Amino acid sequence: MSDAIAVAVADAIPVLPPAKDIPSTFVASVKSWWTAGEKESAASEERLLRKLPFFRPAGSTPSSPDDSIPVLARSQRVQLGDPKHYLNTFSMAATSPSPSAPPPAVLLHGYGAGLGFFFQNLPVLGRWAGNRGSSVYAVDWLGMGRSARVQFSVKAKRDDIDGRVKEAEAFFVDSLEEWREKMGLEKMTLIGHSLGGYLSVVYALKYPTRVNKLILLSPAGIPRDPNTTVVSREVVDSQVTGDDSDQAETATQGTVESMKSGQRAEQRKESRSRKLFTYLWEEGWSPFQVVRSTMFWGPMLVGKYSTRRFIGLGVDDTKAMHEYILNITLAKGSGEYCISHLLAPGAHARRPIVDRIHEVKVPVTFVYGDNDWMDPEGGSESVEVLRKAGNGKGRMYIVPHAGHHLYLDNPKATNDLLIKELDRDLRV
16 A cells, blocks of 8 residues: 555545656647646646645545644635635635734745645645744735736737736735735735736735735846846746755845846857747737647647656656646636736836835845746845845845746745744744
8 A cells, every 4th residue: 555545544534546647649648738728727636736735625524633734725716706716716715713923824826826836835834833823824816826826917909008917916915905805814925926026026015014024035126127027937948856954045246147147148049939929928828728729739739848857856746737837727727828818028027026026125135046037137136126225125136056947946045934933023
């Protein structure tokens, strides 16, 4: 009997089949495409969440309490005001809440991803929640992950840039605010990755009294310069991995310049096809739309990405990530179509965060991987903008041996930094 099945039997948890092999033939790809859907999507997410020792899926019999992990974890759909709108939510709440607990942390994924991407960060954050008597949530944005795939559109005309940006941002941040109200949270610490980092800042600007601090992991849309990123690297780069001795380091001018030098070298190597891919993506051609249009070939295309980008996770975790990515990719297109409204060609924001962040009054932490394709100069400039605006609690770190998905590439260093930032200024 495998360890997974033994645990399932002991805790009366329904046995979940292991993730299937990543398809390498057309026949296997067809089979994978045929079985994709809501049921498989739920199973693929749960397969990642079951890696947490304190997670118990709906319908299982609770095991005896584990005093070493004083936290309960569950998944749920949080219904919003519109009957068709809901946000897929994973929560970890302390079994003994503290009246002096810090505000809960909320993990917010990037473009076209989902909360399952944080599966290697949830155990450490769950323990933090239990030790501090607080809570941690991971939420799928409306129209992404396993949240409601409602129609996404903007009414503003194409040349009304501010109108388009405002509508697209509101689609996400207003639904997050509605979620906060439904959950009864007074304030939150937002931990956002990539587009989730961009939207976290936008949320803080629109609802400033609801944010305790911001932790931005390789955030999108920060700098002004349209020639600072090579977005196609997200598809062609292999995973960079670290080791247990790695620690995030405070960013210096030298480390930022070294990163930018590497990024400029990658730009010079960019082929015509990669430039075309970047252009189509940033002009509103969703890469997920392209995958869906290939139908039977879709699982093989996703497999080429997941095996290259996440192979450092190990065979089983790479297969589990592949099934998760595949199922949320094949779901109905929705929030993914925001990209051309928020980002202009060059993957820079139509309304760059660096020009707006001076209004943020809470602590802001920028974090980049040392092999990131996201421009770190926007982060360092934003820290200076915050300082000049009277907010001296802006800081920036570099995680070694990590790319854009730094929380997966080097989870140990990222987790250590997250706990450090969550505990900063607390009386512990």
